[in-house]
Amino acid sequence: MTLETASPTPNSAPEGVANEVEAQDLHLAFGDKRVLNSFSLSLKRGESLVILGRSGTGKSVFLKCLLGLLAVNRGDIFWRGAELGSRSGSGKDEEAPRKSYAELRAQCGMLFQSSALFDSLPVWENVAFGLMAARRISRSEALDIAIARLEEVELPPETAHLFPAELSGGMRKRVGLARAVASEPRLLLFDEPTSGLDPIMTRIIDDLILSSMNRLGASAITVTHDMASAARIANRVALLHGGQIVWHGSSQALEDPQDEALRQFVRGEAQGPLAVRTRAGEQD
């Protein structure tokens, strides 16, 4: 794959569209539990965005919506200026371009919060899965690439032939990470990449995220609860609460947050605007 960030390739957005991803006014409810409520967010080309938010606010749900794994009740998601739908082609009005989720997924790498490794396949087949799905490469070639990817997350070559059940939680996370970046995607989605890792490994993973972004010219959305790691990898930070982004801005704000909600979140204070809603029907 060639690395072009400045000049648009045939695959990239039309001139002037600087947003890699844009979510507009998303609504999503499970039964009568509203999770996303007028959720809007954009990710600029080449940007590293970190989404913060309390547990259960819908961060993982948003990432799944973005990939089309969950259907939103209302709202639109745009990728490189084209609305996403189940099929590509022209949209509701004939002018608007449309892209399919399949096209997006082909250029996107996702790390699931639960790692979601295929437990019937050895580690190396997990890592090379996307590669083998996208191109016809031989199994020995795939094994070599997988071992190289595993080294980047500090897993020795012997791990390649183990099965996911034989790994520790943190090792599984790292294999998931290697799988997400293996096919050199342009859009990276990481759901808590460093949860369950020691501080040294957290540092290594943060560096890996940054270096793969630089190498691939990729854009990334990372969900994390680790403030130090957020400060290291983010250009921009967004805070999700009550189904929508209540604050977003530069990652510098994490050091000395002016916004009341962000301050409460970063300092971990019990009292503040991010209180848990105790009764249904309270304001969002």
Next chain:
Amino acid sequence: MAFNSAPKQFGTILLGVAGLGAFVLNLPAAAGRVTLFIGQILQALAPPWYGRNFARQLVEIGFYSLPVVGMTAIFTGMVLALQSYTGFARFSAESAIPNVVVVSITRELGPVLAGLIVAGRVGSAMAAEIGTMRVTEQIDALWALSTNPFRYLVLPRVLAAILVLPLLVLVADIIGVTGGYFIATARLGFHPGTYIQNTWSFLEAQDVISGLVKAAVFGFIIALMGCYHGYKSRGGAAGVGTAATYAVVSASILILISNYLVTELFFAQ
């Protein structure tokens, strides 16, 4: 509930009736969902093919079912010879035993028993495996890695089951008839040569073929129910357990219903 005010014993009866009613009312919706599921399988009938997965399923469904299907068949054939002997001896029709054994096994008992056994062994395993993949987000991960789970997981299972069940039934037929032969010659005093000769002369291609067609239909049903209930399962370990149960129960019932329909198709005047 509306019938709370009714006398107690009526309440219990009504609960049963309500359950039955809910079951009947849910049938069309369930049939609709299964039809949509079949539609998605048909859409997946395009390259890339996952030959490895297909081969693995052939072994999993076919080879590993051989012992249990063989055991079922041999004892069924043996008991069939013994039972028909004690029955037929009452009106001196013992000579019909080779006929009874070969026709019952090839037409009915071979396919139905193999189908039910494989439904229990393979249908539940499919539902549990795919269900676990669903609740641990592995199905989502497949989509995310540009792989259609219908093509990668469901199609190999369905095709392998359709192909392998007739082979299993053929084996069951042979073993079942052999079981009958053993009992007839060892216990009931039949002459081995005559018994084999009678079996051959009663054997009809249509009986065997109808059994194999049944087997293919049963294979489709088993894999479809296993994959469907697995794919739709939710809610952790309990959800996967329920999916496995539903897969076996629904496959078994559908096997018995479709067995009647195929028989009607082949042997109705």
